[in-house]
Amino acid sequence: MAEQRIPRATAKRLPIYYRYLNILLDADKTRVSSTELSEAVKVDSATIRRDFSYFGALGKRGYGYDVPKLIEFFKKILNQDQLTNVALVGVGNLGHALLNFNFHQNSNVRISAAFDVNDNIVNTVQSGVPIYPLSEMGKQLRDQQIAIAIITVPENTAQEVTDELAKADVRGILNFTPRRLSVPDSIRVQNVDLTNELQTLIYFIDNYGELLGGNEKSQD
Amino acid sequence: MAEQRIPRATAKRLPIYYRYLNILLDADKTRVSSTELSEAVKVDSATIRRDFSYFGALGKRGYGYDVPKLIEFFKKILNQDQLTNVALVGVGNLGHALLNFNFHQNSNVRISAAFDVNDNIVNTVQSGVPIYPLSEMGKQLRDQQIAIAIITVPENTAQEVTDELAKADVRGILNFTPRRLSVPDSIRVQNVDLTNELQTLIYFIDNYGELLGGNEKSQD
DNA sequence: GCGGTCTTGTTAGCTTAATCACAACGACAA
DNA sequence: TTGTCGTTGTGATTAAGCTAACAAGACCGC
Ligand SMILES: NC(=O)c1ccc[n+]([C@@H]2O[C@H](COP(=O)([O-])OP(=O)(O)OC[C@H]3O[C@@H](n4cnc5c(N)ncnc54)[C@H](O)[C@@H]3O)[C@@H](O)[C@H]2O)c1
Ligand SMILES: NC(=O)c1ccc[n+]([C@@H]2O[C@H](COP(=O)([O-])OP(=O)(O)OC[C@H]3O[C@@H](n4cnc5c(N)ncnc54)[C@H](O)[C@@H]3O)[C@@H](O)[C@H]2O)c1
Numbered sequence: 001m002a003e004q005r006i007p008r009a010t011a012k013r014l015p016i017y018y019r020y021l022n023i024l025l026d027a028d029k030t031r032v033s034s035t036e037l038s039e040a041v042k043v044d045s046a047t048i049r050r051d052f053s054y055f056g057a058l059g060k061r062g063y064g065y066d067v068p069k070l071i072e073f074f075k076k077i078l079n080q081d082q083l084t085n086v087a088l089v090g091v092g093n094l095g096h097a098l099l100n101f102n103f104h105q106n107s108n109v110r111i112s113a114a115f116d117v118n119d120n121i122v123n124t125v126q127s128g129v130p131i132y133p134l135s136e137m138g139k140q141l142r143d144q145q146i147a148i149a150i151i152t153v154p155e156n157t158a159q160e161v162t163d164e165l166a167k168a169d170v171r172g173i174l175n176f177t178p179r180r181l182s183v184p185d186s187i188r189v190q191n192v193d194l195t196n197e198l199q200t201l202i203y204f205i206d207n208y209g210e211l212l213g214g215n216e217k218s219q220d
Numbered sequence: 221m222a223e224q225r226i227p228r229a230t231a232k233r234l235p236i237y238y239r240y241l242n243i244l245l246d247a248d249k250t251r252v253s254s255t256e257l258s259e260a261v262k263v264d265s266a267t268i269r270r271d272f273s274y275f276g277a278l279g280k281r282g283y284g285y286d287v288p289k290l291i292e293f294f295k296k297i298l299n300q301d302q303l304t305n306v307a308l309v310g311v312g313n314l315g316h317a318l319l320n321f322n323f324h325q326n327s328n329v330r331i332s333a334a335f336d337v338n339d340n341i342v343n344t345v346q347s348g349v350p351i352y353p354l355s356e357m358g359k360q361l362r363d364q365q366i367a368i369a370i371i372t373v374p375e376n377t378a379q380e381v382t383d384e385l386a387k388a389d390v391r392g393i394l395n396f397t398p399r400r401l402s403v404p405d406s407i408r409v410q411n412v413d414l415t416n417e418l419q420t421l422i423y424f425i426d427n428y429g430e431l432l433g434g435n436e437k438s439q440d
Numbered sequence: 441g442c443g444g445t446c447t448t449g450t451t452a453g454c455t456t457a458a459t460c461a462c463a464a465c466g467a468c469a470a
Numbered sequence: 471t472t473g474t475c476g477t478t479g480t481g482a483t484t485a486a487g488c489t490a491a492c493a494a495g496a497c498c499g500c
Contacts, residue, residue, distance in 0.1 A: 005428075006427070007456070007457070008456085008457095009456075009457055009458090010457090011420060011423055011424065011427075012416075012420050014419075014420075014423065015413075015415070015416040015419040015420060015423075016400070016413075016416060018419075019398060019415075019416075033476085033477065033478090034477075034478075035477085040400065041400050042400045044458070044459065046458075046459055046460070046461090047457085047458065047459075049477090049478065049479065049480085050457095050458085050459090050479085050480080052478090052479090053478085053479055053480075057478080057479070058478095059477075059478055059479080060465090060466060060467080060477080060478075061464070061465045061466050061467085061476080061477050061478040061479080062465070062466045062467045062468085062475070062476045062477050062478075063466065063467060063468095063476080063477070063478085064476090064477065064478080065478090077423070078419055078422070078423055079422055079423065079426055080419075084422055086418070093317045093320050093321055094317045094321070096317065097313045097314045097316065097317040098414075100313050101313055101314070103414075103415055103418065106398070106415065107415050107418070107419060109415070109418050109419070109422070147425065148418070148421060148422065148425070150418075171425045172421045172422070172424070172425045174417060174418060174421060178239060178326070180236070180260065180261050180262045180439070181439075188421065188424055188425055188428075188439070189439040190417055190420070190421045190439070190440065191439060191440055192412065192414070192417060193235075193236075194318075194323075194412070195235070195239075195323055195326065195327050195329070196232075196235040196236060196239075197394060197410055197412060198306070198323065198327070198329055198368075198370075198394060199234075199235040199238075199298055199300070199327060199329070200231060200232050200234075200235055200410070201368060201392045201394060201408065201410045202298070202299055202304055202329070202368065202392070203231055203234065203235075203297070203298055203299065204231065204392070204408055205367065205368070205391045205392045205408055206299055207226070207231075208225075208408075219400070219401075219408070219409040219410070219411060220410065220411055227486070227487070228486085228487095229486075229487060229488090230487095253446085253447065253448090254447075254448075255447080264488070264489065265447095265489095266488075266489050266490075266491090267487085267488065267489075269447090269448065269449065269450085270449085270450080270487095270488085270489090272448095272449090273448085273449055273450075277448080277449070278448095279447075279448055279449085280447080280448075280495090280496060280497080281446075281447050281448040281449080281494070281495045281496045281497085282445075282446045282447050282448075282495070282496040282497045282498090283446080283447070283448085283496065283497060284446085284447065284448080285447095285448090
């Protein structure tokens with residue numbers, strides 16, 4: 001049995017579906033159609049059905065999808081049935097906001113350790129998360145079995161921090177700096193470049209504006 | 221003359237190129253090849269040449285690209301030759317970090333007005349940016365000719381804020397809330413969903429890890 | 441001026457993703 | 471039980487994007 005690999009584009013949408021399904025459940029809705037979902041998450045209904053179908057026949061024809069069933073299913077797929085600890089490197093402006101937020105409202109992810117070079121904050125606890133000096137990073141990551149790190153350090157130190165993370169066998173990095181990181185094949189990088197995001201938006205508005213009619217579908 | 225429309229994927233890369241070109245110039249490098257650029261921004265060199273070629277023949281064979289010339293060119297394309305004012309709605313955790321950062325280090329964009337409902341911060345100035353009450357939003361946006369807004373409000377107020385922005389004829393929204401916004405066709409939305417980003421990263425690591433060999437190219 | 445060396449610009453093929461459109465099938469009412 | 475209606479799952483089609491490969495052209499040392 002072929003164990004089909006899920007397309008990248010589909011994988012990126014799974015958390016969006018998962019999130020909205022939980023909202024439905026909170027509102028005591030136990031069934032949903034692809035059309036209805038489409039409306040809420042702004043993804044074409046055919047795309048949703050195709051996405052779901054990669055995992056088998058999850059719905060019932062003439063009825064739709066059973067919300068609790070879908071949730072249970074996606075919870076496993078997305079590893080949301082267990083807590084994932086991640087690390088934060090660089091507790092400045094942005095890092096502080098992320099620490100405070102800490103993701104645990106609607107997802108089973110939390111920042112369990114933070115690292116910085118600033119002596120004023122090192123060895124304190126912020127929003128319930130201990131901040132360690134950089135020198136302890138390797139040890140802590142290994143002890144706590146942390147495989148994912150968020151980088152919010154100044155751009156010019158991003159690569160060296162990354163190299164340290166690689167040594168500690170981190171598997172994934174969420175990179176908020178504008179620097180494109182060099183990493184070994186074993187590490188996956190996800191860039192979040194807010195300045196880019198804004199510039200791209202400006203470009204689109206100035207150059208694409210007039211001639212996209214009602215065909216505006218996926219927004220990203 | 222056909223005035224070819226630039227592919228969306230290319231448009232998203234332009235700010236990345238632009239940024240790195242400026243770094244090169246700061247280091248007094250006046251020429252660069254697609255291969256060298258590729259190394260730095262982690263985009264295949266053929267893709268870079270293709271991207272550039274949409275704008276005409278910008279390089280010289282056997283030589284490469286002239287950095288100052290490229291910068292001048294992209295500066296216009298990306299509207300970086302003039303200051304773009306944007307608004308920020310919701311000065312909480314995340315909004316505060318963005319205000320402080322304010323993008324003006326390496327881009328010609330700045331937050332020039334912020335809005336909130338919290339009486340404790342309304343009518344103060346933070347990081348040089350005035351914070352107005354929500355009731356003044358329409359007026360300020362129009363007076364300051366602001367066409368782009370960043371939304372960092374709690375999820376449950378995101379849609380109503382959006383509706384207000386639409387009334388003020390905003391053209392683009394950078395949405396940090398997990399809610400997928402409903403907007404008229406005239407508005408472009410760019411979602412930045414950090415929880416999603418993390419969940420997707422976790423999914424990829426747990427499910428794609430082993431079998432992607434050295435072919436790991438574009439990281440996003 | 442010339443040969444060798446680089447690097448572009450672009451063609452062609454490939455891969456991934458989105459969308460249409462509808463037969464198949466289950467739900468539900470009578 | 472039967473017929474209608476609604477919604478899925480999916481083959482076929484179209485669109486978008488990526489990359490290998492290479493001819494054409496420009497540089498540079500001699
Ligand atoms: N703040 C924003 O809104 C924003 C927006 C877009 C991009 N960014 C990017 O995010 C990154 C962080 O931005 P910021 O505004 O939070 O910066 P910041 O200067 O406020 O914070 C950086 C933190 O990293 C720490 N640090 C420095 N070197 C370190 C090292 N080697 N190891 C560990 N920690 C180290 C500093 O002590 C500081 O606490 C930057 O690369 C910036 O370009 C930030
Ligand atoms: N903080 C993070 O790191 C983070 C990470 C991921 C996603 N987000 C998302 O970003 C959004 C903001 O997060 P936050 O942590 O900054 O929240 P926050 O509660 O700290 O800040 C929200 C701010 O919005 C203001 N506000 C409330 N209603 C408003 C309205 N109708 N108009 C204008 N302002 C209003 C509040 O007064 C407050 O200042 C949330 O949707 C959250 O899900 C935040």
